[in-house]
Amino acid sequence: MKRDRNDDMRILITAGGTVERIDDVRGxxxxxxxxxxxxxAEEYAGNPAVSVTFIHGKTSLxxxxxxxxxxxxxxxxxxxxxxxxCLTKETYDVVVHSMAVSDYxxxxxxxxxxxxxxLLRSDGTTATLKTNLQGxxxxxxxxxQKISSDIETMYFQLQKTPKVINHIKELQPxxxxxxxxxxxxVETADLLTVAKKLMVKxxxxxxxxxxxxxISGDQHIGHLVDTTxxxxxxxxxxxxxQGIVEQTVRGRKSK
Amino acid sequence: MKRDRNDDMRILITAGGTVERIDDVRGxxxxxxxxxxxxxAEEYAGNPAVSVTFIHGKTSLxxxxxxxxxxxxxxxxxxxxxxxxCLTKETYDVVVHSMAVSDYxxxxxxxxxxxxxxLLRSDGTTATLKTNLQGxxxxxxxxxQKISSDIETMYFQLQKTPKVINHIKELQPxxxxxxxxxxxxVETADLLTVAKKLMVKxxxxxxxxxxxxxISGDQHIGHLVDTTxxxxxxxxxxxxxQGIVEQTVRGRKSK
Numbered sequence: 430m431k432r433d434r435n436d437d438m439r440i441l442i443t444a445g446g447t448v449e450r451i452d453d454v455r456g457x458x459x460x461x462x463x464x465x466x467x468x469x470a471e472e473y474a475g476n477p478a479v480s481v482t483f484i485h486g487k488t489s490l491x492x493x494x495x496x497x498x499x500x501x502x503x504x505x506x507x508x509x510x511x512x513x514x515c516l517t518k519e520t521y522d523v524v525v526h527s528m529a530v531s532d533y534x535x536x537x538x539x540x541x542x543x544x545x546x547x548l549l550r551s552d553g554t555t556a557t558l559k560t561n562l563q564g565x566x567x568x569x570x571x572x573x574q575k576i577s578s579d580i581e582t583m584y585f586q587l588q589k590t591p592k593v594i595n596h597i598k599e600l601q602p603x604x605x606x607x608x609x610x611x612x613x614x615v616e617t618a619d620l621l622t623v624a625k626k627l628m629v630k631x632x633x634x635x636x637x638x639x640x641x642x643x644i645s646g647d648q649h650i651g652h653l654v655d656t657t658x659x660x661x662x663x664x665x666x667x668x669x670x671q672g673i674v675e676q677t678v679r680g681r682k683s684k
Numbered sequence: 685m686k687r688d689r690n691d692d693m694r695i696l697i698t699a700g701g702t703v704e705r706i707d708d709v710r711g712x713x714x715x716x717x718x719x720x721x722x723x724x725a726e727e728y729a730g731n732p733a734v735s736v737t738f739i740h741g742k743t744s745l746x747x748x749x750x751x752x753x754x755x756x757x758x759x760x761x762x763x764x765x766x767x768x769x770c771l772t773k774e775t776y777d778v779v780v781h782s783m784a785v786s787d788y789x790x791x792x793x794x795x796x797x798x799x800x801x802x803l804l805r806s807d808g809t810t811a812t813l814k815t816n817l818q819g820x821x822x823x824x825x826x827x828x829q830k831i832s833s834d835i836e837t838m839y840f841q842l843q844k845t846p847k848v849i850n851h852i853k854e855l856q857p858x859x860x861x862x863x864x865x866x867x868x869x870v871e872t873a874d875l876l877t878v879a880k881k882l883m884v885k886x887x888x889x890x891x892x893x894x895x896x897x898x899i900s901g902d903q904h905i906g907h908l909v910d911t912t913x914x915x916x917x918x919x920x921x922x923x924x925x926q927g928i929v930e931q932t933v934r935g936r937k938s939k
Binding site: 448451452453454455456457458459460461488529531532533541544545548549551553555558559562563575576578579580581582583584585586587588589611612613641 | 703706707708709710711712713714715716743784786787788796799800803804806808810813814817818830831833834835836837838839840841842843844866867868896
């Protein structure tokens, strides 16, 4: 996989948010404008020797540079497929995984009445309660439909989605992986601790740690943490984008 | 409320989709681009004697005419507040309610473990099962938080949202109300039957009945049904917009 430094660099970026389908007209959305990811893509693509692939959600902002290859996805399943496809076909020097990915996908819906009716058949043990609870949900049909709109109290059953970031280093151990951690209303020390855990767990080379309460338009406090625990703090989306590009390009050259 | 026909007409349009909050970074979204609603707004606003207010979701397309007053909302609660505010302050000649509105909002989340543990305390009667089921859900905190991402099987509890369309004629009995009915993959006869039911239930003067499978970009089959059960069928978003404007303006003049 080692290539001469005069080769084109290849960069994979994910940005925006995923949508998990409820039915044809509804979904569970992770909010993300894709603005930061777009800026990072533009920053890399400013160098004509760098080729950039940008995987994005449906409502995500997209970079304007026409040299950037765009791939649109909806669900976490789509994202995993697109990332796997890219990483098995080409060698990427850097993967910047900034997408806001859903932690859960919907597996079934049930009215309260349906749940209670099913639970009444249980003998009160953990095993039967669990079986009857699960059995009361109507599986989500991937075909065309709208869920009923006439139920007073409704329940959704959801399962954990696969963690896309886990697969990146499995597919390309030598890529430089930049993970993202967004928390809401925490102390910087706690944010950095969580970022370092994410780094170890997913074999990231860098983690951009940020707090939603410190993001407002282009003002965006972000701490870019490296594997030694050192970090640089940036104050705008543009500065974060430049910081990520500088660090990862330098990181690649020193490999 | 009767006004001279030389008065400015005032039109209220809702468009795009609502988002019900899960937490600071996730929501339940109703998909709608707001493209048709925007075209309807532009069509009305083409006449300078007509003033248009456009209530829209966050990611909705918006009409370009700067004379149109824009009001952005997120949830069904916000929508009801905005519509009520408009209709109590001003007299609107026509209300076109094209927004894709969520039927449910999230009231609580629970892990499977939490649900089972709570159900184990039930004596097996409907009453205690119901109490314990409901009691196992952690209420949605409207403050800042992210729901846990580490639960294998998760449940959401949802309640029916208030029907915004029910309130329009209560607030302004003399307005001309255009309701929308979107179904997925049904026969035209069934679609028209459902549209007529919506008309009676919500005191609409017109209902635009359409099927998601017959919408693709600007190609958009829509049946504009009136209170007599007669309908006109249009084939593009532009034609639907023109049809709604023509019929409602004519409708007002004949009042």
